[in-house]
Amino acid sequence: MKKIIGPKKSGFVVMVGRSNVGKSTLLNALVGSKIAITSPKAQTTRVPIHGIVSREEGQIVFVDTPGVFTHMHDSLSKRLTHSVSESLQDIDMVLYVVDPTREIGDEEKAVLRLLDHVTCPKILVVNKIDIYRKPFYDFFMDLKDKFTDVIEISAKQGTHIQSLIEMIYTYLPESEELFYPEGQLTNISNERWLAELIREKLFLRLRQEVPYSVHVEVETVEEREKVLYIKATIYTTDDRYQGMIIGKGGRGIREIGQSTRKELEAVMDRQIYLDLNVEVNPHWAEQYL
Numbered sequence: 051m052k053k054i055i056g057p058k059k060s061g062f063v064v065m066v067g068r069s070n071v072g073k074s075t076l077l078n079a080l081v082g083s084k085i086a087i088t089s090p091k092a093q094t095t096r097v098p099i100h101g102i103v104s105r106e107e108g109q110i111v112f113v114d115t116p117g118v119f120t121h122m123h124d125s126l127s128k129r130l131t132h133s134v135s136e137s138l139q140d141i142d143m144v145l146y147v148v149d150p151t152r153e154i155g156d157e158e159k160a161v162l163r164l165l166d167h168v169t170c171p172k173i174l175v176v177n178k179i180d181i182y183r184k185p186f187y188d189f190f191m192d193l194k195d196k197f198t199d200v201i202e203i204s205a206k207q208g209t210h211i212q213s214l215i216e217m218i219y220t221y222l223p224e225s226e227e228l229f230y231p232e233g234q235l236t237n238i239s240n241e242r243w244l245a246e247l248i249r250e251k252l253f254l255r256l257r258q259e260v261p262y263s264v265h266v267e268v269e270t271v272e273e274r275e276k277v278l279y280i281k282a283t284i285y286t287t288d289d290r291y292q293g294m295i296i297g298k299g300g301r302g303i304r305e306i307g308q309s310t311r312k313e314l315e316a317v318m319d320r321q322i323y324l325d326l327n328v329e330v331n332p333h334w335a336e337q338y339l
């Protein structure tokens with residue numbers, strides 16, 4: 051028997067939440083492919099990334115945003131917060147992603163204030179339910195009445211992801227509109243994605259402030275005999291950071307290159323030659339973000 055499908059629905063669904071709650075991990079789980087980078091450090095995501103789900107029911111465009119910040123003194127945080135407020139304009143739904151395992155701080159309150167002005171349907175997404183100790187679970191459950199619906203998930207383990215997609219279709223407006231061609235999973239280019247993957251390895255490997263000082267640009271992607279040749283430059287703001295990234299005898303940069311290459315070879319199922327350079331450019335944030 052043929053499944054009965056109602057009128058098509060489509061729209062933009064923005065994920066907001068403070069740093070580290072798992073927004074990018076959730077984006078990847080929803081789309082079923084690693085399009086956004088993730089790390090245990092705050093402020094991993096820098097530019098809003100779209101993840102696209104196209105089904106018979108219609109098309110959902112998920113927008114992953116950077117965490118919202120209260121420390122507005124540095125220009126990076128300012129730019130990131132501005133890009134979140136911009137993402138909240140002209141959208142069809144908000145997923146407010148929260149982490150019940152971590153203390154509620156000023157950043158959480160700032161996100162809640164942002165949400166007060168949003169009039170479209172808002173879904174409270176309680177993430178990380180795979181973690182046993184959730185001391186702040188009740189705090190979020192008490193907010194239930196402010197939201198259209200609530201769901202508990204684990205983005206990392208893929209728990210209740212399909213239920214969340216069904217829930218979203220329930221509240222999405224009727225529309226035949228396709229924002230992206232069917233089959234397309236993201237708005238970011240191949241080069242940008244490669245650069246993001248390198249940035250992820252920097253985030254995973256480097257300590258404290260160093261990863262926040264970097265920007266990655268991929269300059270060349272080229273077929274060369276049996277290998278795919280990729281040339282990329284890591285820009286950092288300071289000589290000191292350059293030294294820390296390169297490491298003693300070049301060990302640091304070698305490790306970053308190797309882990310990126312390993313992941314790329316696994317995903318692309320082919321041999322990769324990665325040519326990584328580190329340059330100092332104090333103005334990359336103004337130039338590239």
Ligand SMILES: Nc1nc2c(ncn2[C@@H]2O[C@H](COP(=O)(O)OP(=O)(O)OP(=O)(O)O)[C@@H](O)[C@H]2O)c(=O)[nH]1
Binds near residue numbers: 068070073076177204
């Ligand atoms: N245990 C557990 N860990 C998770 C889950 N979802 C995400 N994480 C982890 O939480 C950390 C942060 O995840 P991200 O997806 O980078 O968080 P984010 O909200 O995008 O962070 P920003 O981009 O900095 O705003 C990573 O180490 C993830 O592996 C989950 O469901 N369970």
Ligand SMILES: [Mg+2]
Binds near residue numbers: 074075
């Ligand atoms: Mg992120």
